Amino acid sequence: MGNSSLAKRIVTSLLILTLVALVIFFFPNWVFALLASTMIGLALKEFFALAEKKGIIVYKYFGIGIGMLIPVIMFLQKGIEGYFTLDPFFIVIACLFTFVLQFVRRDSSQAIASIAVTLFGLLYIAWLFSFFVKLKFMPGGALLVSFVVLVTKMGDVGAYFVGNAFGKHNLIPRISPHKTVEGTIGGLFFSIAAAVLSGFYLPSLPIGHLVVLGILLGILAQVGDLAESLLKRDCGVKDSGSTLSGFGGMLDLIDSLLFTTPIFYFYMEVVMKR
Numbered sequence: 001m002g003n004s005s006l007a008k009r010i011v012t013s014l015l016i017l018t019l020v021a022l023v024i025f026f027f028p029n030w031v032f033a034l035l036a037s038t039m040i041g042l043a044l045k046e047f048f049a050l051a052e053k054k055g056i057i058v059y060k061y062f063g064i065g066i067g068m069l070i071p072v073i074m075f076l077q078k079g080i081e082g083y084f085t086l087d088p089f090f091i092v093i094a095c096l097f098t099f100v101l102q103f104v105r106r107d108s109s110q111a112i113a114s115i116a117v118t119l120f121g122l123l124y125i126a127w128l129f130s131f132f133v134k135l136k137f138m139p140g141g142a143l144l145v146s147f148v149v150l151v152t153k154m155g156d157v158g159a160y161f162v163g164n165a166f167g168k169h170n171l172i173p174r175i176s177p178h179k180t181v182e183g184t185i186g187g188l189f190f191s192i193a194a195a196v197l198s199g200f201y202l203p204s205l206p207i208g209h210l211v212v213l214g215i216l217l218g219i220l221a222q223v224g225d226l227a228e229s230l231l232k233r234d235c236g237v238k239d240s241g242s243t244l245s246g247f248g249g250m251l252d253l254i255d256s257l258l259f260t261t262p263i264f265y266f267y268m269e270v271v272m273k274r
Helices: 003-025 029-053 059-076 086-103 110-130 131-136 140-164 182-201 207-233 248-255 257-271
Strands: none
Touching: 003 029, 003 140, 029 059, 029 110, 029 131, 029 207, 029 248, 059 086, 059 110, 059 131, 086 110, 086 140, 110 248, 110 257, 131 140, 131 257, 140 207, 140 257, 182 207, 182 248, 207 257
16 A cells, blocks of 8 residues: 555544544434444445445345434433343344335346345344444443454554565455455454553453453454455455545445454453443
8 A cells, every 4th residue: 555545544544533532432322323323324335336236136225224223223222121122123124124125126036135135234234333332331331332443443453554564475365365364463463452451441351351352352353354355355346435535435444343343242241241
């Protein structure tokens, strides 16, 4: 990557970090839910555009609308008995209406592909990313959200710089020709370091759990990045979109968070009993 592209990436990163920090720590929770909804909408738009490049018929506006509603539904359930029990029901309803939309088509061609891609987009992007809302409403939720973002994104930073400086051995070239074994190891190291250093502002998490989370989230971040690379490779594109200067699309920005966030949420709820 040239100096110009790197400069654009740095500027964009600083702007995004500033916005995210303000929303996490200083704005009311409904703003946080609205930001999550907006990011999901942009990522789904890019995902469905990728599907259309493959010639797959998708109901993208329906999918985007339903996807953007998922974090809003999670937010509105706050304080209601049985909080967070409605999102699986909402996904069932989305599945139902995806089939109903197929009934009104003039033909049945690509029905399986259309249904599968629409529902996959909702699960892969909207539902997984919406775990940020659940995490935010946990005790100390703002710090927990910042933790998963920091550990995940430091893995991205480590993989990028270590890979550029020392990368010699391709990781999985058929999926991502530029990712290297050295970059992957560097990303994992950066994630572990970020998790351990987070103990200064998360004293309730013992050092052993921080190390485990650093390893777990570091690996999942790499898997999330490779997962999106697999989709882009299949569609023959370099970036999912051009929404963010220096990064590509919104899906390129959040891909590594799609697996780390829900797994971190379950770790805190099941293992740490939050």
